[in-house]
Amino acid sequence: MVKKLTEEERIKLLKNVNSYRREFEDRLSPLDGLRRDKPVTFISVGGGELGDLAVTAAKRIYGGLSGGIRTIAFDRYNGFPAQDSSDYYEIFDMKDGDALENYIRKYIPDPNEPHAIYLEVEMIDTERTFRLGMEEGYRVMSTPYGPLVCMDRHATKMMFDMLRLERVEWAYARSDEEVRRIAADFGLPVIVKPVMTSSGHGTSIVKDEESLKKAYAHAREHARGIGEEVIVERFMPDLKSSGTEVTQIVVRHFDGDGKIVDSFLPPIEHRRPGATYHESWLPATISPLAARRCREFAGKIADFLGGIGVYAVEQFVIGDRVYNNEVANRPHDTGLITRWMLNMDEGGLQLTSTLGLPLSSSSTEISRKGVYGVAHVVLAPDGFEGERKVISVDMGAIHRFMGSGEDFWYFGKPSAYAGRRMGLAVAFAEDLNSARHGAERLAHFAEGCILYGGD
Ligand SMILES: Nc1ncnc2c1ncn2[C@@H]1O[C@H](COP(=O)(O)OP(=O)(O)OP(=O)(O)O)[C@@H](O)[C@H]1O
Ligand SMILES: [Mg+2]
Structure with missing residues (x-):
């Protein structure tokens, strides 16, 4: 179980960020060249589709191991997406701090040798990676302390308040009674x-007073980490009716003079009918003023946390107003659309920036001009109980069905549980609705082409 922070520990953590940042950034240096005889090491802790995108970038862009980058991916199950694209892999429970440390040391015995450790998932021992990063000199990216702030909603919201950034109205509660008082307020x-x-997980929208008690219990039950505390937010009905959601990605990287600078991706817009990522697209349809605010807020957050690598800030946009919701200290699933729409995708950006390699100014620009590109998730059926093995996927049928320019990315996961993300369907059109419709149509068709075994 992850230990939840206390109020005092959160205040201390945020106060310490400044000194952590200076200490950590002092140890970072640009990497000018890649050497065949002495490859740099890139570890992806977590090897899902996001890890795969970074690991394959080492091959696609830099020639892989023989080009001078050695990739290693960790995950908890056999057959994970980045397993066969990385040069080496390990399968173990990444919540086990001793195992995690041992495997990191196995591939990077000397932290002074050039390397980067990308934390692709949150379900790991983040206290251990904090220690490895701050005390042992490991380059845990974007920072070793960022996950402690970003994983904890309370600490994240305290950071927004410290930086005076717009956010949804919120409070924390430690009992039914407090939840009731906040809801009344x-x-x-x-x-x-x-x-x-x-x-x-564990989130409920509460519309009547009688359900508050249940919502409090539900949030506590499904929380990662133990404790009484839950977060209560004012629900914004306008978000679904007239607003939209974006992910503003910032890449912190070295410039030509060896200084760490921010580059901003165009905001990525997304919709989620349920709780999880469903579809995302580029470019976003928000106003220029809202887009400016998205950048300004995300830039302040990334600069506060520091380090190098990708930051993804989830924001709610209603008209010209922008509310910060969550921050990921790493690439984001809504950002997978960058694979088709930007000169360099978020995996390439994460790999390049965290290794200290130079980033050209055009990397973060839109590559397909004049069209909307939409990615739509391809999911395993909702009705699955437990886990089912994947038997086959009918690629022929999918490719015959595809419209012109459409694309399908199959992740190759060996098994599925209800609603598991198995791939992405992508479509492009001059008008956003056609592109959304095309991606959805292809996604639903592809879902029917994956054959699962019994449980
Ligand atoms: N205060 C709010 N008012 C209206 N809608 C909200 C509010 N908070 C969250 N939502 C909706 O719920 C979604 C998920 O919320 P949030 O990102 O806080 O949770 P999460 O469990 O971290 O989800 P994920 O891991 O998918 O980002 C948001 O993207 C938004 O659509
Ligand atoms: Mg979220």
């Missing part, structure tokens, strides 16, 4: 969330 509906979770 905000007015219903409210949204009750665990302090630490993702993908909507």
Whole structure:
């Protein structure tokens, strides 16, 4: 179990970020060249589709191991997406700090040798990676301390307040009674969330007073980490009716003079009918003023946390107003669309920046001009109980079905549980609705082409 921070520990952590950042950044240096005889090491802790995108970038862009980058991926199950694209892999429970440390040391015995460690997932021992980064000199990217702030909703919101950034109205509660008091103050509906979770686990939208107690219990039950505390937010009905959601990605990287600078990706817009990532697209349809605010807020967050690598800030946009919601100290699933729409995708950007390699100014620009590119998730059926093995995928049928310019990325996961993300369907069109419709149509067709065995 992850230990939840106390109020005092959160204040201390945020106060310490400044000194952590200076200390950590002092140890970072640009990498000018790659050497065949002495490859640099890139470890992806977590080898899902996001890890795969970074690991394959080492091959696609830099020639892989013989070009001078050795890639290693870790995950908890056999057959994970980045397993066969990395040069080496390990399978173990990444929440086990001793195992994690041992495997990192196995591939990087000397932290003074050039390397980068990308934390692709949150379900790992982040206290151990913090220690390895701050005390042992390992380059845990974007920073070793960032995950401690970003994984904890309370600490993240305290950071927004410290930086005076717009965010949804929120409070924390440690009992039913406190939840009730806050709800009365905000007015219903409210949204009750665990302090630490993702993908909507433990979250409820509460519309009537009788359900508050259940929502509090639900949030505590599904939280990662133990404790009484939950987060209560004012629910924003305008978000779904007239607003939209974006992910603003910032890459911190070395410039030609060896200084760390920010580059901004265009904001990525997304919709989620349920709790998890469903579809995302580029370019976003938000106003120029909202887009400016997205950049300004995300830039302040990335600069506060520091280090080098990709930061992804989830934001709610209603008209010209922008509210910061969450921060990931790494690439983001909504950003997978960058593979088709930017000169360099977020995996390439993460690999390049964290190794200290130079980034050209055009890397973060849109590559396909004049069209919307939409990625839509391809999911395993909702009705699955437990895990089912994947038997086959009918690529022929999918390719015959595809419209002109459409694309399908199959992740190759060996098994599925209900609603597991198995791939992405992508479509392009001059008008956004056609592109969304095309991607959805292809995604639903592809879902029917994956054959699963019995459980
Ligand atoms: N206060 C709010 N008002 C309206 N909608 C909200 C609010 N908070 C969250 N949502 C909706 O729920 C989604 C998930 O919320 P949030 O990102 O906080 O949770 P999560 O569990 O971390 O999900 P994920 O891991 O998928 O990002 C948001 O993207 C948004 O669509
Ligand atoms: Mg979120």
